[in-house]
């Protein structure tokens with residue numbers, strides 16, 4: 001998952017879990033659901049051992065061999081469940097690739113989405129699984145997102161053991177570049193989008209918001225913008241004159257202040273300048289984001305640049321905000337001009353009725369299993385993630401059904417193993433009920 005969410009601190013997660021796990025007695029609806037719960041319970045040890053194995057294989061996004069090695073570990077697991085596994089070569093988009101597992105079936109077509117890569121490259125000190133105590137295991141990707149993959153495998157395994165897997169068509173897409181998507185993005189996300197077009201329902205295995213009482217019905221987009229200002233340069237003593245005008249620095253200041261004063265305000269719309277630079281010489285780089293500059297106080301800066309992100313909840317908000325930003329950019333100060341360029345990255349996942357329908361099904365499963373109600377995460381706290389590429393192509397989408405923990409993207413990342421039963425039982429029974437619809 002990408003930055004933008006606020007993970008619960010470990011202490012508050014533990015308190016939440018303590019209150020959560022004993023909310024009400026379990027009441028699986030029928031014998032099949034009871035059987036699923038038993039299979040999940042019986043399979044925990046073996047699946048946690050698999051998680052440890054996966055975590056101990058470094059799969060930083062740019063460690064292409066490591067990501068493929070994780071895929072090699074997972075392939076036989078899916079094949080044993082009757083899935084046909086293919087590996088999408090990532091060379092065309094400069095990444096390791098994706099694992100796609102498909103399994104035909106009678107009912108609705110469910111797409112499960114996760115990722116094999118982590119933010120921890122081989123040179124990072126945080127490399128190994130470490131069992132802190134019976135409940136907590138630390139490790140790179142323990143929750144984000146290898147834990148999610150294991151929850152899906154365990155739920156599918158329970159359905160297979162209960163002879164219920166044929167009631168659904170299932171496609172599993174596990175990306176090898178979620179944390180740092182390949183380029184061109186359209187190529188890197190092509191297979192997921194095609195799989196979503198063929199599916200009815202999309203389920204994300206992220207550990208969103210790390211709170212078992214919530215799931216994700218909406219995610220904000222993650223897009224970019226760059227403002228480039230050009231102005232007249234001269235000796236500084238002539239700034240403000242009719243001939244020289246305001247200079248690039250003031251013009252950029254005006255534009256950023258205009259964004260803050262005139263564009264800011266709508267709920268779920270944020271735009272952050274990650275870099276601003278102005279001087280006589282400006283050497284700007286978009287990837288990795290940087291600028292080298294030099295100048296003199298007695299020279300009016302002819303160049304100014306700002307780069308930032310823009311996050312919205314819907315495509316309409318995105319277009320309207322871009323229009324407002326363009327309007328601000330166009331109102332140039334004397335003897336200056338500016339242009340703004342927008343880049344698409346992760347689209348928004350709007351909070352549709354279909355997504356809320358799937359949440360209510362999941363909430364029903366959770367209550368019946370004795371795990372209490374589930375509500376939607378505030379999209380302000382849900383970063384961008386791959387499900388956003390699928391959400392527009394399916395009837396219902398929901399994310400955050402993976403293993404929970406905390407400290408994602410930090411050397412303190414941990415998985416709370418008590419959520420293994422909660423998340424795996426809920427996913428297994430949800431899939432079973434979807435197979436009966």
Ligand SMILES: [Zn+2]
Pocket residue numbers: 001002115144145178206207
């Ligand atoms: Zn993730």
